[in-house]
Amino acid sequence: MPLVIALAAIGFFLHRKGSLKPTHALACGAFGFYLADTGLAGSIDSASANLLGMLGQLSF
16 A cells, blocks of 8 residues: 555545644645655655555454
8 A cells, every 4th residue: 555545544534533734734744745855765665665564464
């Protein structure tokens, strides 16, 4: 499952619940763009890929 889809789903559910305001979503999106330009981007990408891989292997 791509990380973008997972984050979009989380954002959708938080918005529906009323916990995520549009200004908060814009701030988080801007933070993500700035974070992608840092040296941590590779580590974050590999960690999130591993986490989503583990979640994908769970069966309910």
